[in-house]
Amino acid sequence: MKKNRNVYLSIGSNIGDKFFNILNAIFELNNLNDSFVVRISKLYKTEPYGYLEQDYFINVGIWLKTKLLPYELLDEIGKIELKLKRKREIKWGPRTIDIDIIFYENIKVDRTDLQIPHKEYKKRNFVLHPLKDIYYNKNILKYYSKASGRVEIYKNFDKILVSSCLLGINCKYNGGNNSRKFLKEFLKKFCIVSICPEQLGGLSTPRVPAERFGEKVVNKKGEDVSLEFYNGAKEAGKIAKVTNAKYAMLKAKSPSCGFGKIYDGSFTGRLINGNGVAADFLEKKGIKIFSV
Incomplete structure (x- = not known):
């Protein structure tokens, strides 16, 4: 072995x-x-x-x-x-x-x-x-x-937005987190700004899981939560502007932070090409994104 x-x-x-x-x-x-x-x-x-x-x-x-x-x-x-x-x-x-x-x-x-x-x-x-x-x-x-x-x-590196759940903050839909151990090293070395677009948009934790379906975001109960997701994306954009963040490390596959691949809206675990609402918004604002 x-x-x-x-x-x-x-x-x-x-x-x-x-x-x-x-x-x-x-x-x-x-x-x-x-x-x-x-x-x-x-x-x-x-x-x-x-x-x-x-x-x-x-x-x-x-x-x-x-x-x-x-x-x-x-x-x-x-x-x-x-x-x-x-x-x-x-x-x-x-x-x-x-x-x-x-x-x-x-x-x-x-x-x-x-x-x-x-x-x-x-x-x-x-x-x-x-x-x-x-x-x-x-x-x-x-x-x-x-x-x-x-x-x-070298001291001139820019701030990095990071999905709060990746940093061990319990803001995931089920009340947990998606902590990534190696990001502790980033906390020591780089200027990191924690964001949770879902909470910024007014959603509670825990909350009903949701997936993006086209331009809409719908939770597992069939409720349209698009407004909260889009509001959260705008708030994340405001934070990026205020902090002059140029980069973002975002939680993979999520309807808000997913980048490149997201769940397809069927709640079956299938993935499709696409971005979450916040990732879409931040990319259009010129933020360079890493999917984690």
């Missing part, structure tokens, strides 16, 4: 919405089979390494627990980079996302396509500084004075 292994990763981005790319990569890693994010380092603004004619990077270190073997993990990382539109055109050149395996417990690999520990980590401040936030190893402290590249803590 495979056991959980401690893996330390370096993530960087310097094309497009760098912060959004970093968040996307963290979510994708946490969603890998038999894997979860344990800890996230501070974010760092770093100068380019090797090829200098490019924009600054945002870098972060991730402590991941996984049952994936090194080459299985490398394959999944490649899929994530492809999904996030990484292009390999210039060595050490600009990229939407770059994910490197730095350590995989005490395992050593020395192949053309994979070296563990990463062969360049000792030279790179953009790896060493995030690494010290998540992995203490006195044997690597000696490399800091010799590593190159200017590094400073």
Whole structure:
């Protein structure tokens, strides 16, 4: 039986919405089979390494627990980079996302396509500084004075709206929550604003479960609760504007917060392509959404 292994990763981005790319990569890693994010380092603004004619990077270190073997993990990382539109055109050149395996417990690999520990980590401040936030190893402290590249803590990230139920707040229709353990790390590192559009729209907790059916939202008793859902979406939009939030982590599949896939209105568990009412509203306001 495979056991959980401690893996330390370096993530960087310097094309497009760098912060959004970093968040996307963290979510994708946490969603890998038999894997979860344990800890996230501070974010760092770093100068380019090797090829200098490019924009600054945002870098972060991730402590991941996984049952994936090194080459299985490398394959999944490649899929994530492809999904996030990484292009390999210039060595050490600009990229939407770059994910490197730095350590995989005490395992050593020395192949053309994979070296563990990463062969360049000792030279790179953009790896060493995030690494010290998540992995203490006195044997690597000696490399800091010799590593190159200017590094400073990145402080300009925007606020993130998060569905309250994901944070462990009991606002789900049945009075419970949909707590996600790894979001505790987000609470420590990022500026998060908790929202529950259903409650903002005047619905109580607990409440009768509801699903979106076209432009309407109807609960399991057949009652039309569209007004409450649309009012809640507008209130969420007001909060986004007041707090200057640019991103949202929303509960998957729900008639309010679902993004990309929602229940089809039949209360049978079937999914269809579409967004919940609040997710729709926020996306139209330019908010970038993650489905959790």
